[in-house]
Amino acid sequence: MQRFDQDIIVNLIPRGARVLDLGCGNGDLLTKLQRSGVSDIRGVEIDDRCIAACVRKGLTVFQGDIDEGLGDYDDASFDYIVLNQTLQVVHKPTLVIQEMLRVGNRAIVSFPNFGYFRIRWYILTKGQMPKVDFLPRDWYDTPNIHLSTISDFQAFCRTRNIAIERLIGLKSCATGKTAGHFQNLLSQVGIFVIMSEREIPN
Amino acid sequence: MYVVDAVPWTQHYTIDALTLDCGRTLSPVQVAYETYGQLNAAKDNAILLLHALSGSAHAGFVNDKGEQGWWYDFIGPGKALDTERYFIVCSNVLGGCSGSTGPGSIDPATGRPYGLGFPVITVGDMVRAQKCLIDSLGIETLLAAIGGSIGGMQALQWAVDYPEIVRSAVILAAANRLSAQGIAFNEVGRQAIMADPCWQNGDYYDGTPPRTGLALARMIGHITYLSEESMHEKFGRALKGADGYRYKFSEDFEVESYLHYKGNRFVERFDANSYLYITKAMDYFDLPDLTSIQSKMLVISFSSDWLFPPARLKALVRTLRRKRKDVTYCDVQSSRGHDAFLLEVGPLTELLSGFLDNVCGR
Numbered sequence: 001m002q003r004f005d006q007d008i009i010v011n012l013i014p015r016g017a018r019v020l021d022l023g024c025g026n027g028d029l030l031t032k033l034q035r036s037g038v039s040d041i042r043g044v045e046i047d048d049r050c051i052a053a054c055v056r057k058g059l060t061v062f063q064g065d066i067d068e069g070l071g072d073y074d075d076a077s078f079d080y081i082v083l084n085q086t087l088q089v090v091h092k093p094t095l096v097i098q099e100m101l102r103v104g105n106r107a108i109v110s111f112p113n114f115g116y117f118r119i120r121w122y123i124l125t126k127g128q129m130p131k132v133d134f135l136p137r138d139w140y141d142t143p144n145i146h147l148s149t150i151s152d153f154q155a156f157c158r159t160r161n162i163a164i165e166r167l168i169g170l171k172s173c174a175t176g177k178t179a180g181h182f183q184n185l186l187s188q189v190g191i192f193v194i195m196s197e198r199e200i201p202n
Numbered sequence: 203m204y205v206v207d208a209v210p211w212t213q214h215y216t217i218d219a220l221t222l223d224c225g226r227t228l229s230p231v232q233v234a235y236e237t238y239g240q241l242n243a244a245k246d247n248a249i250l251l252l253h254a255l256s257g258s259a260h261a262g263f264v265n266d267k268g269e270q271g272w273w274y275d276f277i278g279p280g281k282a283l284d285t286e287r288y289f290i291v292c293s294n295v296l297g298g299c300s301g302s303t304g305p306g307s308i309d310p311a312t313g314r315p316y317g318l319g320f321p322v323i324t325v326g327d328m329v330r331a332q333k334c335l336i337d338s339l340g341i342e343t344l345l346a347a348i349g350g351s352i353g354g355m356q357a358l359q360w361a362v363d364y365p366e367i368v369r370s371a372v373i374l375a376a377a378n379r380l381s382a383q384g385i386a387f388n389e390v391g392r393q394a395i396m397a398d399p400c401w402q403n404g405d406y407y408d409g410t411p412p413r414t415g416l417a418l419a420r421m422i423g424h425i426t427y428l429s430e431e432s433m434h435e436k437f438g439r440a441l442k443g444a445d446g447y448r449y450k451f452s453e454d455f456e457v458e459s460y461l462h463y464k465g466n467r468f469v470e471r472f473d474a475n476s477y478l479y480i481t482k483a484m485d486y487f488d489l490p491d492l493t494s495i496q497s498k499m500l501v502i503s504f505s506s507d508w509l510f511p512p513a514r515l516k517a518l519v520r521t522l523r524r525k526r527k528d529v530t531y532c533d534v535q536s537s538r539g540h541d542a543f544l545l546e547v548g549p550l551t552e553l554l555s556g557f558l559d560n561v562c563g564r
Contacts, residue, residue, distance in 0.1 A: 042523075051532045052549065055500070056556030058563070062519065062531045072520035 003028065004176030005189055008168055009084060009108055010036050012193060017079040020044070020104065022066045022096070023086035027054035034059075042078075067091045070099045078104040085189070087111040088144040094160075101162065101196050110191040113169070115149030115184040134173060134188050150183055150190040161197035168192075211266060212236055212259050212301055217334045220296075226321040230310070233335045234259045234301025235293035238277055239285035241341065247562075248341045249283060250332065251292040252349030252356040254543075255423070255480055256472060258300035261292040275547045282554040287562070288345065295356075296331040297323045297480050299473035306407065306473045318404035323479055325352070325487045329359045336367075343367055345561060347497075348554075350374035350543035351510070352480065355487045358518075362489055365496040370561040372500045372554065374543040375507050377514040378521070379488040384509060387426050388481040391419035395474045404475050416474040417465030424464050429506035429539030433457060492521055499529040500557045502550070504542035530557070 006029045013019060015037040021030050024043030027050075033041050043061040045051055054061040066083075067090055081104035083096065088111050090096050100107040112135055113119075122130040129139040137144070148156075150169065157164050169179035169187030179186035212234050219229035236259045241248060251261050253272060262277030262285070264270050276282045283290050294302035297320070305320035312319070336344070347368050349357040354376025361371040380388075398415025400406055428436075437457040441447070453459045499522060503515035512533045522529040534549045536542040543550070 048532055048535060048549070051530075052552045052556065055530060055532070055553050056559070058560030060498075060528050060530050062523065062529075063533050064516070064531070072524050074524060077526070 003173060005084065005110055005170055005173050005191065006032055007176065008170065008178075008191055009082060009110070010038075012108060012166070012191075013038055013080050016040075018077070019080045019082060020070075020073075020078045021082045021084070022100070023083065023089070024054065024059075024061060025050050027057045027059045027061065029082065029084055030054070030059050031057055066096055069095060070103045073103040075102055076105055080104055080106050080108055082108045084108070084110045085112070088146050088148070090146065093146050097156075097160075097162070097194075101194070106165065106193055106195045108191065108193055109153070110170075110189055111148065111153070112144075113150045113184065113187045113190045114147045115151055116188050117185050120185075150187060153190060153192060157192075157194060162194050163197045164192055164194055166193040214301060215335050215338050217331060220327070220331055220334070222321050222327045223324040224321050228296075228303065228321060231296065231303045231331055231334075232301070232307070233293050233296070233303075233331055234298075235291060235335055236260055236262070236271075237292075237339075238262045238283075238290040239288050241289040241339070245341060246343055246345060247287060248289045248291060248336075248339075248344055249558075250336065250344050250347045250357075250360070251277075251283070251290055252332075252347065252353035252360075253292060253295065254349070254351035254353050255477075255484070256420075256468065257294075257353070258298070259292050259294045259302075260300075262290065272544065276551065276554070282551040282558075283348075284555070288558070289341075291336070291339065291341075293332055293335055295328045295352075295480065297328070297476055297483065299476040300471075302331075304473065305404065305475035305479055315405075315407040317407065317475060320475070320479060322482055324483050325355050325359050326363065328483065329356055329363055332356070332360075333364065343369055346370045346372060346558060348372040348374070349376070351376055351540065352484050352487075354543075355380075355484065358489060358492075359487075361495045361497040361499065362492060363494075365494050368497045370498040370500070370557070371495075372502070372557065373515075373518070374502050374550075375504055375510045375515075375540055377510055377518045378490070378492065380484050381510075381514060385485045387422060387509070388485055391422050392478050392481060394418040394422065395477060398474075401474065404478075406474075411469070412474045413466075413469045416469045416472065416477060417462075419474075419477055420468040420472075421461040421465045424461060426509045427539055427541045429508065429537055431506055431537040432539050432541075435537065436460075492527070493525060495522070495525075495527050497528075498557075498561055499527060500553065501529060501531045502543075502553060503531075503533045504536045504538070504540070504546065505533055506537050507540045507542060509540040 018040040021043045081100040119130045168191040169183030170189040171177040215233045217231040220231045261273045262271040294300040297304045309316045347357040347360040354373040357371045395415035398412035401412040440456040503512040519531040
């Protein structure tokens, strides 16, 4: 399946950037970055089978738990830290985001948007936890423990002095169409480029 | 593509003189080694394999004595170290007793075995001897240095000492220093040997070697190579005899019998003084400064290894990561303890072959 969320992230990252991908899975995003000319890339992944898949692709990866933080990395040692479709499964989102902004100059965070109109409609009409194409699991069978909306994340950033440099509302991962307005209502996935407030260039 | 030797045999290379970390010079130094596969014309397909405490140069295939190499499952056509693609060199460590110069070798100054007259050696000395061997084979770059346990220490030392030669290093179940627990177990093993009356201050080569002490050292070592879980799975509380407890201090349990067997078999092939020297080299091993490394690194721990627990390897990897070294880390799920680096053929083959493919392709 085409992953337009990955393609959009690849397009956000300039060549020559130092990139760390948290929860890199089989290394698909890292491979796309590599092909686009970004060479200084690393991944963190908890699943050992995924690690083996990444090794086969020639990627440099670390088997570890991102909830343990990035304590071994110096401040600002990467240009971009990516957390693609992983925020909703981490146990300590605040710590993870803080660490991303400490270690990286910018962070790219994407997650399924619970504010999407079909999800609202699902809950309104069925009164049950939504099961849709991009959130296909039952409530008792999902790794997602911190679901949020684009609006939630904007508020989260506001109260923590995190600047949102860019927000892309993706109407569908499969088509790659983006929402120009009413992003919280029309997007399946929100992709944020964020940085610490104090580091905003004038 | 290449002709593979049907029967590998141990060859020997002699170094005129080797200056050691302790300041002494050893002369001459013999290095026993085996090779598998063929060195290609570009001389860029050589892999140096480094053995653990009780290993030898015989790593792969079945030799003329019918013995499988210690990494038999990993070396051969189509295996992780594919002998149709790579040229693999494995040598017995300096201080060892399987063909390389060690405390049991004849001291040319006296005409008698060195015994405790043998200088105390380090992992750095072992690596320096291997470098002489590699040079003599006309190898200018190593595709990889690979080792487990003290072999992993050597692989790391290679990456630190010869960054321009080592393109990649694979460290299995080893860290950049031995822990207090590791030193403690080594010391108990050495004390077992030195407490044996036959040890005679290391001068036993004309008489009976300290079999009891060495077997005991091996038994202790073996416990540290297994995990609580693997011992439980393998032996549980199974009894040797069918008649229940014997109410004697003879072997009651299968696990006792297994350890005795391992101990007794070990003394047939290993020299007690070599055990002292090699464990001492392990104890001394401590590489805090990893700045010089340029190799692509693959570090692998095993979840149930308590001699080199995952936390120790993670600490090594963190140091390397902070220095922005190209290091990949994997913790292989295994119940087989420290010995997993010899036994987990499936996951290790997957990791190694994938890793080497990419080093090769670079």
